[in-house]
Amino acid sequence: MNQYRVTFGDVSISVAWQGKAALAILDYLFANIPPAENYLVGDSFQLLYSEQNKEYILHRQDKLLYQGSAAGIAAARLLDALIHAISQPCQSGLLFHAAALSWNNVGILLPGESGAGKTTLSAWLSSQGFGFLSDELILVKDGLLTGFQRPLHIKQVGIDLLEKATGVGLHVEGADVLKTGQGVLARSSLFNAVVCSDLPPPRLLIFPQYNAKIEFELTPISKANSSMRLMNCLINARNLNKHGFTEINALAKSVSAYEMNYNCLDKVVDGVLGLVR
Amino acid sequence: MVYSSRLFICTVIAPVKAIDDIKPSQIPTPKQGYQLEALDDELFLYDIGNTQAIHLNSASALVWQLCDGHRNIQDINTLLQDAYPDKRDQITQDLYDSLSAFLAQGMIQLA
Numbered sequence: 001m002n003q004y005r006v007t008f009g010d011v012s013i014s015v016a017w018q019g020k021a022a023l024a025i026l027d028y029l030f031a032n033i034p035p036a037e038n039y040l041v042g043d044s045f046q047l048l049y050s051e052q053n054k055e056y057i058l059h060r061q062d063k064l065l066y067q068g069s070a071a072g073i074a075a076a077r078l079l080d081a082l083i084h085a086i087s088q089p090c091q092s093g094l095l096f097h098a099a100a101l102s103w104n105n106v107g108i109l110l111p112g113e114s115g116a117g118k119t120t121l122s123a124w125l126s127s128q129g130f131g132f133l134s135d136e137l138i139l140v141k142d143g144l145l146t147g148f149q150r151p152l153h154i155k156q157v158g159i160d161l162l163e164k165a166t167g168v169g170l171h172v173e174g175a176d177v178l179k180t181g182q183g184v185l186a187r188s189s190l191f192n193a194v195v196c197s198d199l200p201p202p203r204l205l206i207f208p209q210y211n212a213k214i215e216f217e218l219t220p221i222s223k224a225n226s227s228m229r230l231m232n233c234l235i236n237a238r239n240l241n242k243h244g245f246t247e248i249n250a251l252a253k254s255v256s257a258y259e260m261n262y263n264c265l266d267k268v269v270d271g272v273l274g275l276v277r
Numbered sequence: 278m279v280y281s282s283r284l285f286i287c288t289v290i291a292p293v294k295a296i297d298d299i300k301p302s303q304i305p306t307p308k309q310g311y312q313l314e315a316l317d318d319e320l321f322l323y324d325i326g327n328t329q330a331i332h333l334n335s336a337s338a339l340v341w342q343l344c345d346g347h348r349n350i351q352d353i354n355t356l357l358q359d360a361y362p363d364k365r366d367q368i369t370q371d372l373y374d375s376l377s378a379f380l381a382q383g384m385i386q387l388a
Binding site (some may be wrong): 227232237242243245249252 | 314316317319320321323325328330331332333334
C-alpha cells in the first residue's frame with residue numbers, strides 16, 4: 001500500500017492509497033499543502049480504488065466512510081474527516097473554522113460556522129486579487145496566519161452567486177470541479193486565485209453571514225463580542241490551556257472586527273478594501 | 278461607564294424565565310467558574326466546563342458585576358437608579374431583562 005502524508009500545524013495524517021484514481025483524488029485535494037516537520041500523528045485513513053468494481057472505498061481507522069463510484073463524494077468525505085482528524089490533536093496555536101485572505105500582507109480572517117458564506121467570499125475575493133489562504137481551516141500561531149489550502153467546497157447558494165459574478169462554470173464536472181452531493185469542490189485556480197505563500201499577520205476580522213433577505217452591510221463589533229465569536233469558531237480549544245481564552249482575547253484586542261451580512265457579491269470587494277486601506 | 282444600551286447577550290438558547298417570577302427581595306448569586314475578561318466596558322465570559330461563551334454589553338456587564346451574592350434585586354435597582362437618575366424609567370426594565378437572561382443561561386441563581 002502506498003502512503004500519502006498530509007500535514008497541517010503540528011499534526012500529520014497518513015492516507016494509505018491504492019489505485020491511480022485514489023492518488024488522483026489525493027493530489028487534487030492536497031497538492032497545495034506544503035510538507036512540515038516535527039508533527040504529532042493523527043488518525044490514519046485508507047483510500048482504495050477498485051478497478052474491477054469501479055468504486056472508491058474510504059476508511060478512517062477501521063470505520064467505513066464511503067464506498068461508491070463518485071469521486072467527488074469520496075473526496076468530500078475524506079476532506080471533512082481529515083480536517084476533523086487534524087483538529088483533534090492540534091495544540092500549536094489557535095485553529096479556527098475560518099477562511100482567510102491577504103491584501104498587501106494584511107491578513108483578513110473570516111471565521112464562521114458552516115453556511116456562513118466563507119467559501120463564497122473566499123472565491124470571490126480571490127478572483128478580485130486577494131491572496132488565498134483557505135476557505136475552511138486557519139491556524140493562528142506566533143501572530144501569523146496559515147491556511148489549509150484545499151480546493152474550495154462551494155455549496156449550492158455559493159455556486160449560483162459565483163457563476164453569476166465570475167462567469168466560472170461550476171455545474172459541469174471535470175478536472176477542476178467535482179460534485180460532492182452538497183455542492184462542488186473547485187480548485188482555487190479556477191478563480192485565478194493566487195495561493196498566498198507568505199504568512200500574513202491578522203489585521204482584520206470579518207464574521208460573514210450570508211442571508212438572502214438582508215442587503216450588504218458591514219458593521220463594527222466590540223472586542224468582547226469578537227472574543228465570543230472567535231471562541232465559538234475555535235476548534236482545538238480542548239487542547240489549549242484554558243481553552244485558548246487568553247490568546248483569543250489578545251487576538252480580539254489587537255484586530256478590528258466587523259460583521260458582514262450579504263446577499264450578493266456586488267459590494268463585498270469595495271467594503272473589504274475600505275477596511276484594509 | 279455609561280449606562281447607554283440595552284441588554285445584549287448573543288448566546289441565548291434557553292427560554293427566558295418570566296420576569297414576573299423575579300422578586301425584588303431575591304438575591305442573585307453568580308455561578309462560579311467563568312473565565313472573565315473585561316474588554317472596554319463590556320465583558321466576555323467563558324465557562325470551560327460547558328464550553329459556553331457569553332458576551333455582555335456595557336449594561337448587562339454592569340448588572341452582572343452587581344450580582345455579588347449579597348445584594349438583593351431591590352438593592353441593585355436602587356444603586357443603578359441613583360447612579361443614572363436620568364435613566365430611571367429604563368433601568369428597572371433593563372435590570373429585569375438582564376436577570377431573566379442570566380437565569381436562562383444558568384449564569385445566576387436566585388435565593
